[in-house]
Amino acid sequence: MKVLFIHPFGSNWLGTGTDITTIFNLMPPLGLLSIAAFLEARGIGTEVIDCYATPMPAETLVAEVIRRRPDVVGFSCTTSSFLEGYSIAERIKEKAPGITTVFGGAHACSVGVGLLDTFPAIDYLVIGEGEQTFFELVTNLDHGGSGIPGVGYRENGKGVISALREHIANLDDLPFPAYHRLPQFPKRYILPLFSYPKAPNTSIISSRGCPYQCSYCDRSVFSRGFRFNSPEYIVEHLKMLNRDYGIRHVFFYDDLFTTDRARVARFCELKERERLPVTYNCIARLEHVDAELLRLLKRSGCWQVNFGIESGDPEVIKKHRKFYGLDEVQRKLQLVRDTGMRVKGLFMVGLPGETEESIRRTIDYALALPLDEINVTKFTPFPGAPLYATIREQGEFDENWPLMNCLNFVFVPHGMTREQLEGLYNEFISRFYRRSRIHWGYTKMLWKSPHSVATFLRHLPEILAFELKQKW
Template structure:
């Protein structure tokens, strides 16, 4: 028998502003799903409102809340670009359930909780980091008065004087296998059945130190992952239930633990799950052995974060790779017919117009060679990242200047800062060219008169190798077909 009802809401940019706004977001809110599963294990009835998957106007949102069972607690999760909309959600929910406490969490809140508590008085609590144990203990407090609020690590609250009190942070969940399988709504299940594929998250924490990413600060430097047994069981369960045609883990470093990867894939073979899949990896772990493992298991694409086409910039953003290593990794993948999906970022603090040009050249050539797809964003100083924590240093070092703190613009597509070496307009032009103009056949407009001939030759040399490999592979396939 369930004890009480909890409503969990995934905030979305422009939530509740207009009925016409519809943004298709292909992934379910795994953070809230994990929270919901733990709460259900503890006897709570949980409703998830995912405003990405189900965009609602304010009127529709109010109707959904009023038709819902009265909750003991309302939880809201938000990213940086949707935090202002999360405030509106909290305020709207408070108008309906004025005496129901609201807790807010997510990446932005974990680092900016003081601002959140100051700017949105509808928020009663903030959660720092992983929320599963925090929510369980908070619900126990709301029902029974124990434990005391000050003893719930990872919780931020207001005392009787209205002062913001932040408890010590809680340690990370070490063994993720204690978590139950994620349970997806009927709507998400129908999307998977219709051919979107099955996606999941199998780890937390990141061994990388990239200055533009807050993952390490949020989830810790230790790579914590579900076991191969847990993961294979998850795939098998949903494969039998939903009959999906492909799957793809969303982990940034799915291939980091090679022993787990081998065991996981061997279990899939035993379970006779022989379908295409894709994953994300890092350039510095891709070698011949890994590519062979991926190829034999029907992996069709690998996403890698390249981030820059300039070695000095790559060093400054602590990426631990070089352009040549990127090209070697893509060549290895192409040798087995595996497509590389490369993401780039322009406007790093150390970028110059010349280095941005090199990034555009590399991304453009990879995209047009037919063996890789390139996507490009603009460097954004999210709270919790090393960039955010080093703003004063970068101001002295590069003349970095933040031009806006309107969180809605922190969307990876809007320039936020300039330096002595580039302006906001420089970034707008480069971004607009790569994502729009070049698709109409327009030639890359160089930002400087710098001669990139040697750089272009290095790229072309690797691409010629890739083309030879592809031609050889195609000839072998044709010969087999002729036989």
């Protein structure tokens, strides 16, 4: 048995133009790598093609798949990459109909078995966590998926699922992701520029799920439960990355790294004791942050803390997530900076119920916060998010899957226009970054993040070419 995993590109980052984002931000497909490692530990051969790291024309990719002669090809797709992944699956089926195709990832989990009714080149879906489900499926293909929890299959021509898969109780039972299946790891992979002090670097995930229920978040893969690796497991994971790949900085890409305070405290203690030469970034919720926790993070090598702020309008916040006091946000972000770590704010534009006034309120609020940098996404109503069910009642929604990547305004709230949203989005970015305080902050990156500066300068021709193309 041989399984080949494909991570389709499918970016369509701004709808048009050349995508240069992967030059400055490319993280390994950790979900695929975790399943691959699980299969390998049970004697099943695996290979991985990450189309982000190794882009190639569809014809070349299909020829490569046929050359490798896998028994099963597994696709992990977001909503924006699903149709590209499906197109590849169709071509594989045309050339080698005996190859079994399996789709998983966020889009398969959120849309569900109905995909099997309209996309015939898909043989099976993996719904939910993939490790145990994928293993049971590929070792029981003769049974057609029937009776395997978490597998979507066809019965009398219609997509069905026998039962949902229970979550893996102990994440420490999982092997470390199969990074060795990425030929260019870690050289080709990089965290966002200026968000790390050292290279090589990468991302890791040490927990699954989130106990909160924000209106815009898709929780269809891991649902609302919260499970996590032990501090001991995390430290061993970091040791392996440092020893085997020379990794010097990681980004904990958990939805909420700081949810379990005891775990974080123990991790900080162990990492500090081990003197492990790996710094890190993490994502935290404002409710979890206090001076004691921040000191623990700093002592153990935390370099930057990211916070999902989303909006500076109290009514918008109340509608879409657990409410927090806007004055309290400023106080806690300042605590992070006073402890000696960078602060990044995550915002969203175009949420249902927003107006030009509320968005401008968010812009002014963001400029008043002690932030080192921001990330502003364009709200996208994903099928697995709570508000998806009523999204068409709240505005104009162009459900064009390839453009649903948080970089295109596929949804426009009532009372606004797409042009208006684009203008406010550009104003947000421009006003934040064209300030002397931010300029000075990036000037300090010459010695704080020299690898980022070198990478930026090395790719300056591509940046200038893109800027020129956008103007014309």
